[in-house]
Amino acid sequence: MNRRDMILKALQAGAFISSVKPMQLFANEKKDALLTEMTGNPLRFPPVFTNGGTMSLATANVNVWPGQNTQVLAINGSYPGPSVIVEKGSVFTAHFSNQHNEPATIHWHGINAPELMDGHPKDAVPPGGNYTYTFPVLNRAGTYFYHSHADMLTAEHVYRGFAGFFIVTDPAEIPLGLPRGDFDVPLCIQDRRSANIPQFTYTAELNDVMYGYLGDAPLINGTPDAYFEVNRTLYRFRLLNGSNARVYKIALSDNRPFHIIGTDGGLKDAAVQAASFYLSPGERTDILVDFTPYTIGQNVTLKSQAFTAPGAGSYRQGTELNLLRFDVTGNTASGGIVPATLPPITYYNPADVKIVRNFTLTMSGSGMNMHRINGLTFVMDRIDWQTPLNSLEEWKILNASNNIHPMHSHSEQFQVYSRNGSTDLPPADKGWKDTVLIYPFETVRLLVRFTGYRGIFLFHCHNLEHEDDGMMLNFKITDPIGINENNSNVAEGYVLNQNYPNPFNPSTNIIFEIPKDGNISLKLYDQLGKEIYTMIDGFRRKGSYEVSINADLINGGLSSGEYFYKLSAGNVLISKKMIVVK
Template sequence: MSRLKRVLIVLGSVAAVLIAAIGGGFLWLYADAKVSTAGSTEFTRELAIPPLAQSTVRADGTRVFDLTMRAGRKEFEPGKQTPTWGFNGDYLGPTLRAERGEKVAVRIKNTLDEASTVHWHGMHLPAKMDGGPHQMVAPGGSWTPNWTVDQPASTLWYHPHPHGATEKHVQRGLAGMFLLDDARSKGLALPRTYGVDDLPVVVQDVKFDGATFDHGHGLMASVGFLGDRTMVNGTPDPYKQVGDERIRLRLLNASTARVYTFGFDDDRRFALIGTDGGLLERPASMDRVRLSPGERAEIVVTMKPGERTVLRSYPLDAGLDFWNQRFSGGDDSFDVLQLRAAATLRPSPDVPARLGELEVPDGKDTVRGRHFDLRMSGINGRSMEMSRIDETVTRGTSETWTVRNDNGMPHNFHVHDVQFRVLEVDGEKPPAELLGAKDTVYLPSGTTMKLAMRFDGPADPDTPYMYHCHLLYHEDAGMMGQFVVVEKGQQAGKVRTPHAHAWH
């Protein structure tokens, strides 16, 4: 009995040590998962402004841009050269700009050693021009998509979309803005001088392992990559000297997994004037706006002579559980961009009380409803399959899509080609930041949204568009489906599994 006692005591002691070690390890992981640069950033670098892409106009009126995907090196830290990818440069890409009604063509060359694509996020265009995973461009290859711009003024963007590798390609630096203008927006008294009082703000979170990017996923992070600092337009710790009373910030969450809650360090209010698909009907005054990966927001902030204010990302208030709040980055905060007002500012007019007219359906003419259940295992229980058409929609009709996330982790939802109206969030009227035209929405676990959209064509039964979670780790893992647009009575065609072509 005494020997058994001793054995039990030893075993109990070992178990206690193991439990303490495991508990201590978890507490260390939990504490280490929280990241914050708020209040400690020195803002030592002037904000880089992506150049406006040069273009030529053909005899038929087509505006032609050139984009080359290429490898490069960039000095993010003094004396350290980081391997990168970019469009027409070492990191990120130029800002493309076109007007409603214009024909555009983009001559794309791929000089990388991997096949990739260029997807026009938020653009209404034919499926064959969409730049999804079915339009791969081989190393050394080229592709020239062309279409007519037929949507309101808005802040869109472009990025790669290769199936299974989108996260990696975006992280390396392949992204840029695509701005659309129209007659109505040009007639509004809004800040509009690009790079002066109308600023592109491409926000990414990054982590460095010495001189190279660290793209590893945290041990407990089910959302994907989460960095420990942010950059704007490829600039770490950025500031921008401004000389106007009102500044328009075109916010783009170009991160692959992180959700930002943007506000200012002094809690000043700003005017939200636009969302993914263009201007709101009227501005909304707020002090926070939340953007998940892929979402955009246009805000106007008022400055006083000589003052400084910091655009900050605050901890996420989205009803996440204990685990996801910490390990999905919900407790993190970042100083993103400092605005420095000149001693004397050019006066700016008030933000107009009326801005635009929404061109998205209100749900009253819906002819069909569809349901989408978001899970890491796939959407509606099916993982992405390149040769399978999941949904077939009829050109010229409106539908209401009900999207639900009860997966126990955050997701969001992006639909190619269309802008939609958020009708309901958990049965209630959506908040101000979801009242405009949208193509991407954030759904914390336990959230259900109803989205109204119209499919205006053109019909193409053989070439699909995508819908997917835009947390890119989730997308790459199979949280994506495909739909085709067909004429009334037409059936979906047979989609061929693509391989990269050196298209011309």
């Protein structure tokens, strides 16, 4: 059944709500065009999450297809989950309440969060349990994502609805003149199976594990046959591929070009014109679309073009799909522009690479654990490699399988350096990334440096069936230069307490004790271990001391981020981490 047949069938069943405008009713269009105009559902938007509030996971019945109940796995009863919108530098907090009958975690995809806030499956919250996620928002402004990351349940949870936007804003970007407010529109693209309408039935069989659980019915922000009324002006669309496995080749139905302005980790360093780009599961791309050339009453459709993957594994991928119809209905101007310049991005220099890691992606055998990285499948408590802080690494990933793999790294963003040796990258690759699509038999080189949190993080395929099949490894970010917030705060009678408040802006206090008279120092370091400020350096009598510092008065003002303070006396060295949040 093609889409038109589906629409007709749905019309016969009375399933669609008419959204006709009088103007469109009387438009002198041929019947086919009028039918298209008359059908569809207005694009929905999830509610905005109130920072500091509760995120409660439970099954819920919602209307995805009008007039029919779909049982979903929802956050606060909403599918997709409520959209988090937080400002860079603020502290994000969500009190997670797991009211579902399976273990669950929330992973903040693309967000740089401490190990215990990252939603690793080892930190699963049991049914009935609660957990508070809280961390300073260190990322650049951009379009991020949150979703389930429960062990071997991620794919089913996400398919059933457990996912949402995590959007970071930054007032510093306002002067760029990008479209804002009603003209800044997040679009989460997912696919479901029309054969199961109205349910999100998830029964992954062998082919689904091999290739991913692919659907034929696209939902945009949970809206089937979605349309969105636009004005004849410039819009920013934040595209998130929240699908389990489907890759989209995004384009407009008339092939009119648009501008790509953002990748996974926020704005690119230039707006680049393009007529299409690939968006694989977990990836985000922000684009500017100008509707000025259209006339009122016209429409144009955001679609996924047919494509063939360069390899044998294009099974059911590459299907042409209509995603979202834009109905041009007004003349209100957004006031937004395509910026001539965007803030620069410093690109890593491959000459600075300290460590090269090779990853080979394979698919072999049948049943469970077909998908492997370096021959391995995921083991919860096995650390597959250690990455030292602050060292630039090259990750050379060879896809030795006949299937598409979108590879995702937790913790900090990376940069794509080359594809099959070519550094002439498509515009959606160039910028900050956390997920990269790797075609069959392709080699992609990434450059990555972790500068912040230590601990255990994940590297995995974001085809969620592949991930749950074990295509995932643990790596541990370690601290070889001796700055470690996890050590004891007591050594040989010396005591260094956690500063308070923490995170802080601009002032904080540090209390320490020394058990005997002698020379001590208390100094502040940045994440690279560079000494940036001396609080005390000299003789002190035995006793307890309190020191206050003001971040605004150090080195012309410290920016948001992690810093370390060390107390040293003879052979004794104690260090703690502090966080500045502007």
